[in-house]
Amino acid sequence: MGIILQKFGGTSVGSTEKIKQAAKKIIATVEAGHEVVAVVSAMGKQTDELVALAAGITERPSKREMDVLLTTGEQVTISLLAMALQEEGYEAQSFTGWQAGIETEPVHGNARIAAIDPQQLQNSLQAGKIPIVAGFQGVTTEQHITTLGRGGSDTTAVALAAVLRADVCEIYTDVSGVYTADPRVIPTAQKLKRISYDEMLELANLGAGVLHPRAVEFAKNYGITLEVRNSASDERGTIVEEDVQMENGTIVRGLAFEGNVTKLTLRQLPSREDTLANVFTLLAQHGINVDIIIQSVNEEKTDLSFSIDSTLLTETVSLLTSHQASLGYEKLIEQGELAKVSIVGSGMISNHGVAATMFRALAEKNVFIKMVSTSEIKVSAVVPQADMVKAIETLHDVFQLDAREVVPS
Amino acid sequence: MGIILQKFGGTSVGSTEKIKQAAKKIIATVEAGHEVVAVVSAMGKQTDELVALAAGITERPSKREMDVLLTTGEQVTISLLAMALQEEGYEAQSFTGWQAGIETEPVHGNARIAAIDPQQLQNSLQAGKIPIVAGFQGVTTEQHITTLGRGGSDTTAVALAAVLRADVCEIYTDVSGVYTADPRVIPTAQKLKRISYDEMLELANLGAGVLHPRAVEFAKNYGITLEVRNSASDERGTIVEEDVQMENGTIVRGLAFEGNVTKLTLRQLPSREDTLANVFTLLAQHGINVDIIIQSVNEEKTDLSFSIDSTLLTETVSLLTSHQASLGYEKLIEQGELAKVSIVGSGMISNHGVAATMFRALAEKNVFIKMVSTSEIKVSAVVPQADMVKAIETLHDVFQLDAREVVPS
Known part of the structure; x- marks a missing residue:
């Protein structure tokens, strides 16, 4: 009957009613004999409201002051959740990031946790209280308030789970777990009972959106078992852990997909050692994230293709065009209205036919593959956005993801 | 060209536009060659919104968690005001209560400042920055967040002014200074150029509402000169300081008044040493504030009258009734719909005719005085609420408060 860390995301604490629901989850766990530490996000749309306030002052707020502003969001939630527990007769105590001993590196907007001093939380637990901790925030050794960036509350929860053993x-959210595909698009998608860190990491990076990749990595590194659960129901969610026992048939565990992809191609780059470095250093310096990269070297010239989020297209094209001379390419070709569909599963490592099955299935449905990228447990294909849903329906069917319990519990 | 402390109240930072105005005040002072430290309250109605959120959770929120909740209000303002200054090209840095080194006693909801470590603020000033400090809040040595209660931001400002010399x-607010009477009621009321701490204290305690008495006491004890100013204009306000030079004629400096007063009388109490103590200890234990007290001892029995805020009437009567046997009184008489009007001025100390002038003026207008209370620099009279405005108009006229510059500058 050890400690259970419960993290409630923004939609799970989006109103006073939902905060009372979260309190009931905590109470049920306490009554089952566990010690609970809760980590909470800001209430639903509150972060947006705070951002709008800053926008009323300046178009370029300093990152330090944005952190001071945004961290009030979770501070509101911790106090309200503590009150909700007290109202039900349970001793609870709220902790901001600095009160919880969460020290970060001296970076604003996207800091990493440097150290955690859990003494205050442990004192609270030993006094029989339920500590309620503000996620997403920390403090530097110089006492500046910092935030952990996107997925920060997940990271806080996992880090505290590690340090408190x-x-x-x-992880409570508004979906019931991790699915073989987005159930809003594929109605027959199945909830996974278990999934490995690496599979979750691929799905998270691919935009499945349930858990932030940083938190999953952290959990993997410290061996923290995660469970993604729905705050509005009592059903079990999806457990994320190491060494998931596989059925033979479940090579592909889930599908991920995202639209709004553009492919850019630089034709006839000079074939030099620093060609790739030059292109991608330039893009990185301007904060342009590149996803899939394909290079084909052809004697003295190289063709280089990569995919970006379509919202970055104008900026990227203007940047590359203004550096055409120094980069040395002959022509820039853009191709928009694309989407990325991916299959994920650790069973792929030992099953090389998976990619072939994927490509054949798509070909039979006349889905033209523009780019391919693979990892040990993932195959991604860039296809026309118009074919995205057809592609994932086809793959969900081909890999029999809707047929049965995907993983034995 | 020393340090100037500028405090902006809730109405002076009630919107992003007003925050930008406050920034302009600060910049003008900096450009005049001063170092500025700003102290701010929560934006306008934000505290009410936070209180409403808590009310959605529980009817009796814990004081600790209310402090955690409410202190987010000033934290929002400090970040926005810092951004507004940065937007204009000035280096500013926000400080929550704990970041500013404001240590309080371990009490929630109404803590007093125990100590201030100004090191971080001094570092900020030395680095050429403008520190923006959250008023109303502090931290205990055990790292709990506390608030200073009503008028807390004024107190923060004065305490920082003291420690930073x-x-x-x-004090920026939505009125232009301290007036001889409330200008909304007495249109001919004059703004005072100067007023002494003691006079301000009496006016503040009497509900003039511009400055909180705690802050005035603090300023008096540490000899901090205050200036009450309007955040929406550039005119000079009212200076509050020691040893104001008096004109002969200006015995009465200002009027204060408040309605909603009820007089309670306990008839035929036993005349014992502990009678008063018993009554007022009982009331104090239930948080009932008593204002004017009148006692008339008559051989073995005592009649005791006192005034309370009418909103406390039901609770007070029920409390006294349930203790009738132990207190030993024969009858409880209540008289509601009363008001208190007061004249204030340090010149009264050496002019005993002032009270007589007041009583005669009211009598001539047929205003019946129900209770009287006096201090060295104040005379208060409780009168029927229906006569309140007539009473203050009469007094404003009799003491010639609308006739001229009340104090030479």
Whole structure:
């Protein structure tokens, strides 16, 4: 009957009613004999409201002051959740990031956790209280308030689970777990009972959106078992852990997909050692994230293709065009209205026919593949956006993701 | 060219536009060659919104968690005001209560400042920055967040002015200074150029509402010159300081008044040493504030009258009734719909005719005085609420408060 870390995201604490629901989850866990530490995000749309306030002052707020502003969001939630527990007769105590001993590196807007001093939280637990911790925030050794950036509350929860040696870190959200594909698009998608860190990491990076990749990596590194659960129901969610026992048939565990992809091609780059470095250093310096990269070297000239989010297209094209001379390419070709569909599963490592099955299935449906990228447990294909749904329906069917319990519990 | 402390109240930072105005005040002072430290309250109605959120959770929120909740209000303002200054090209840095080194006693909701470590603020000033400090809040040695209660931001400003040895502490609000009477009621009321701490204290305690009495006491104890100013204009306000030079004629400096007063009388109490103590200890234990007290001892029995805020009437009567046997009184008489009108001026000390002038003037207008209370620099009379405005108009006229510059500058 050890410690359970429970993290409630913004939609799970989006109103006073939902905060009371979250309190009931915590109470049920306490009554089952566990010690609970809760981590919460800001209430639903509150972050947007705070951002709008700053926008009323300046178009370029300093990152330090944005951190001071945004961290009030979770501070509101911790106090309200503590009150909700007290109202039900349970002793609870709220902790901001600095009160919880969460020290970060001296970076604003996207800091990493440097150290955690859990003494205050442990004192609170030993006094029989339920600590409620503000996620997403920390403090530097110089006492500046910092935030952890996107997915920060997940990261806070996992980090506290590690330092407090919690048995499990439950992530409450508005979906019931991790699915073989987005159920809003594929109605027959199945909830996974278990998934490995690496599979979750691929799905998270691919935009499945349930858990932030940083938090998953952290959990993997410290061996923290995660469970993604729905805050509005009592059903079990999806457990994320190491060494998932596989059925033979479940090579592909899930599908991910995202639209709004553009492919750019630089034709006839000079074939030199620093060609790739020059292109991608330039893009990185301007904060342009590149996803899939394909290079084909052809004697003295290289053709280089890569995919970006379509919202970055104008900026990227203007940047590359203004550096055409120094980069030395002959022509820039853009191709928009694309989408990325991916299959994920650790069973792929030992099953090389998976990619072939994927490509054949798409070909039979006349889905033209523009780019391919693979990792040990993932195959991604860039296809026309108009064919995205057809592609994932086809793959969900071909890999029999809707047929049965995907993983034995 | 020393340090100037500038405090902006809730109405002076009630919107992003007003925050930009406050920034302009600060910049003008900096450009005049001063170092500025600003103290701010929560934006206008934000505290009410936070209180409403808590009310959605529980009817009796814990004081600790209310402090955690409410202190987010000033934290929002400090970040926005810092951004507004940065937008204009000035280096500013926000400080929450704990970041500013404001340590309080371990009490929630109404803590007093125990100590201030100004090191971080001094570092900020030395680095050429403008520190923006959250008023109303502090931290205990055990790292709990506390609030200073009503008028807390004024108190923060004056305390920082003391510890930083500021030349003056400017209190920006939505009125232009301290008036001889409330200008909304007495249109001919005059703004005072100067007023003494003691006079301000009496006016503040009497509900003139511009400055909180705690802050005035603090300023008096540490000799901090205050200036009450309007955040929406550039005119000079009212200076509050020691040893104001008096004109002969200006015995009465200002009027204060408040309605909603009820007089309670306990008839035929036993005349014992502990009678008063018993009554007022009982009331104090239930948080009932008593204002004017009148006692008339008559051989073995005592009649005791006192005034309370009418909103406390039901609770007070029920409390006294349930203790009738132990207190030993024969009858409880209540008289509601009363008001208190007061004249204030340090010149009264050496002019005993002032009270007589007041009583005669009211009598001539047929205003019946129900209770009287006096201090060295104040005379208060409780009168029927229906006569309140007539009473203050009469007094404003009799003491010639609308006739001229009340104090030479």
